[in-house]
Amino acid sequence: QVQLQQSGPGLVKPSQTLSLTCAISGDSVSSNSAAWNWIRQSPSRGLEWLGRTYYRSKWYNDYAVSVKSRITINPDTSKNQFSLQLNSVTPEDTAVYYCARELAAAAEGDYFDYWGQGTLVTVSS
Amino acid sequence: DIQMTQSPSSLSASVGDRVTITCRASQSISSYLNWYQQKPGKAPKLLIYAASSLQSGVPSRFSGSGSGTDFTLTISSLQPEDFATYYCQQSYSTPPAFGQGTKLEIK
Numbered sequence: 168q169v170q171l172q173q174s175g176p177g178l179v180k181p182s183q184t185l186s187l188t189c190a191i192s193g194d195s196v197s198s199n200s201a202a203w204n205w206i207r208q209s210p211s212r213g214l215e216w217l218g219r220t221y222y223r224s225k226w227y228n229d230y231a232v233s234v235k236s237r238i239t240i241n242p243d244t245s246k247n248q249f250s251l252q253l254n255s256v257t258p259e260d261t262a263v264y265y266c267a268r269e270l271a272a273a274a275e276g277d278y279f280d281y282w283g284q285g286t287l288v289t290v291s292s
Numbered sequence: 293d294i295q296m297t298q299s300p301s302s303l304s305a306s307v308g309d310r311v312t313i314t315c316r317a318s319q320s321i322s323s324y325l326n327w328y329q330q331k332p333g334k335a336p337k338l339l340i341y342a343a344s345s346l347q348s349g350v351p352s353r354f355s356g357s358g359s360g361t362d363f364t365l366t367i368s369s370l371q372p373e374d375f376a377t378y379y380c381q382q383s384y385s386t387p388p389a390f391g392q393g394t395k396l397e398i399k
Contacts, residue, residue: 214336214379214390231387232293265335269388275342276324276383282335 169193171266171283178289179260185253185290189266189283196242196249197222202269204279205240205251209262219269220249256290263287294318294382298391304399309370313394315363315380324384327356327365330393331376339378340365370396 175187189203196203202221208214218230220240230238239252253260266283295318305311315325323343328336338347340356343363353368367374375398380391 213392214381216388216390229386267335272341275345276326277388278326278338278341278383279328279336279381279388280338280341280347282337285335 169268169281171268171281173264173266173283173286175286175288177287178291179256180292181257181290182255185251185256185260185264185288187251187264187266187286187288188248189250190246190248191268192247194268196220196247197244199223200271202271202277203240203242203249204267204269206265206267206279207262208265208285211259212262215262217251217253221269221271258290261288261290293387294321294385294389296380296382296389296391298378298380298394300394301392302395302397304397305370306399307370307372311367311370311396313365313378313380313396315358315365315391317361317363317382317384320360321382321384323359324382325356325358325363326381326383327354328379328381328390329374329376330379336379372398 170192172190179185202219204219205217218240237254242249263285267279268281269277270280297316299314325343327340330336344356355366377393377395
């Protein structure tokens with residue numbers, strides 16, 4: 168059974184960096200059949216995919232255009248976890264942030280089958 | 293980027309009703325369409341993948357159909373625990389995109 172456990176602060180000041188970590192159990196961040204994603208949810212934006220990291224003989228990242236200049240997602244193989252850093256945050260970045268495993272199911276396409284518990288991050292001074 | 297549009301945005305129904313939620317993609321996505329259920333304060337839960345494949349552990353009253361641009365999620369006989377918000381999501385291309393959600397409420 169895969170479990171994703173999120174950690175990180177719930178309050179970040181404007182212009183600072185939002186940092187969250189997602190610890191994985193029951194799978195490996197280096198899996199060749201999964202990608203590790205960050206997704207956020209707010210009333211104004213709904214469910215918004217932010218980016219992913221995945222290993223296919225080497226490490227890759229994909230990021231949403233809307234946050235590409237501000238986001239970094241890094242794997243940590245020693246701790247079997249991955250992290251999100253979002254720089255220069257504004258109140259518009261206030262949202263519930265989720266980590267999620269995306270299973271690469273070949274002909275059936277990919278899907279988010281395991282999710283973290285969610286972290287409400289508020290951007291406010 | 294591919295846009296996903298769900299209808300209706302909200303729906304009132306009674307226990308035992310059959311309900312259908314529709315999702316439309318802005319371009320053809322073959323069968324690369326997933327459905328999720330979300331309850332308040334919880335993460336989304338995968339119900340259906342590849343348009344019509346039932347995720348393990350999901351009750352058989354949930355079913356999905358469609359291909360190309362038009363998809364449906366059907367709940368054959370609503371149970372009290374089914375009142376939630378439902379989202380479709382395309383996995384045809386990056387970025388993966390979600391619909392805006394359909395809130396299913398008790399009539």
